[in-house]
Amino acid sequence: MSVRKLSTGKWLCECYPNGREGKRCRRQFDSKGEALAFETYTMDQAKNKPWLGEKEDRRKLSELVDLWYSLHGCSLNDKKGRLGKLKIISAGMGDPIASMITPKDWAHYRDQRLRGEIDNGYSTSLATRKVSTGTVNCEHAFLRAVFNELKRLGEWSLPNPLENIREFDQPEREMAWLTQEQILLLMAACEQHGNDELTLIVKVCLSTGARWNEAAKIKSSQISPYKITFINTKGKKNRTVPLTRPLYDELIARKGAPFLPCYKQFYRVIRLAGIELPEGQMTHVLRHTFASHFMMAGGNIIVLQRILGHSDIRVTMRYAHFAPDHLEDAIHLNPLAQMVGNKNLIS
Template identity: 70%
Template sequence: MTVRKQPDGQWLCDVYIDGRGSKRVRKKFTTRGEALAFENYQLEQVKEKPWLADKEDNRRLSELIELWYKLHGCSLNDKKGRLGKLNIICNGLGDPIASQITAKDWAHYRDRRLTGQIANGYKTSEKSLKVSIGTVNCEHAFLRAVFNELTRLGEVNYPNPLKNIREFDEPEKEMSWLTDDEVKRLMGACRGHGNPELTQIVKICLSTGARWSEAANLKKSQLSPNKITFVNTKGKKNRTVPISDELYKELISRDGKPFEQCYRQFYRVIKIAELQLPEGQMSHVLRHTFASHFMMGGGNIIVLQRILGHSDIRVTMRYAHFAPDHLEDALILNPLSKLGGASTK
């Protein structure tokens, strides 16, 4: 019998919601009617949500993260960085039983992250640093992806606890780019720094819209007459971009060795050139500069997408407003234009 009276006078509902071996639910009630109603509720829940009948999954979040890394995460380009961020999340949540994580748990976790109550995944003193909305949104996406991937692989059979939680809205970040005069100052500072490899990396980025890492890791085998083929890209797809004859000859004449690590030198060159850049946009300003000038020169947005290697056109559309005719229809299609001017005299 699943409902029986206890020595203390209460009624115990003790039910396996889909027979022996399935999830077991036990709860006490004051009256027999309440216990029977609870039993019926649990059985109805199983009809609507079959996964509730499966054997209870008591694996902790750390175990799922380890499993995800073994089965999928190890193939990512940024595998170590992603794993590190997931461990921060796991520690911040207190390494709970993964199947018991709720929307409320996540909401309070990200609140503690935003207010600086958690740093590097551990509760700390007032010295802990607050993180940005962008950071918690990124963590949200990473943890959600873990559950999604393990579900696809058949390792998890319950709903993603983060599925219906909305990420925070955040304003579009300032996208800095260099004017012609600033590009001249930058190139002058690079040449004056005395490191030809730094100058060549900057030239590649400004000529092709490449990311710093793509340019810095360039090999001689990626060069063909007046073209560079970028491999091991963020989007995991190779792409080929034309370059000038002058730049091709300059790059092909190298000894074939990888470029030296000179990112920190680039930081100093930015200071020498007296360029004011938004936080977090040090080398990426070169990519933004290429895309901005490409569109201002009348370039096609679809072509730009292919050059930059964006898988989603919406990312490339950030540069659409640089096109000479962008939104110019507003001048001739507004209601006042039909009256012959901007005035209704």
């Protein structure tokens, strides 16, 4: 027994924290309870010694980011952009030992980001510009995903230091879309600009709900009679959307010729048409416009989800309020309306 009573009336605790081959620990106490408590404490302390168990993880955050990139991040569409953002986070936090990062460390890092006290990675005067809470939330999600993915891959066994930290609440962003009159102004501006390829890409986006890059990178193999299949999409799933005969004929007439880059020209035609858009929204307004008019014309929200390629119906539900009968049941199914409809209840 590691704890036993001596002939002197004392209680002896004799234990081997490092195993039988290690150093023996002996101590006498006046009571058995004290001896047992000392044994528990001594053995627990030994368990917390890294050289007795799994080796202490001393990898720095930048090393984990590099490991994540080689094992998973390199497969992402925006792999270079994501890696760059993670490098900024790592440098901004002082490249700490990853196992020693605490929620407090992250809280102070994002506070400094919001106050513009950390380099943004720019080589200009924007290097220490203040960032928005939305930017900080994105960084939070990116770094949290690194730890989660490495844990799934068996490369990280400790808790995720950002797991229980809440992101900042964000107000829902304004979602711009074009009216029929604005669409006519936009198409007239495209014609005035004289870039037929720009005009055709705008038509594809407005007719199919495609993202700008999806429409601008169309190849002849993606076009079949009155249908177009979008590949290499954001959701990594191909989707096929019907085409009108005139639009199909225009695309076929190109004989597979690739579109020339004309993203920046879209900015010019928007200004030429006199259309003002919220900050941060430009070509995506075409996708919003398609979805908004689809619902206003009585389209089905599930069909819209399939056309837009959303994996989560909650994303598509942003457009539900455009439906003609959206929430109209509130007029007929509220309690006062039902009471008026059944006068016997209130007579």
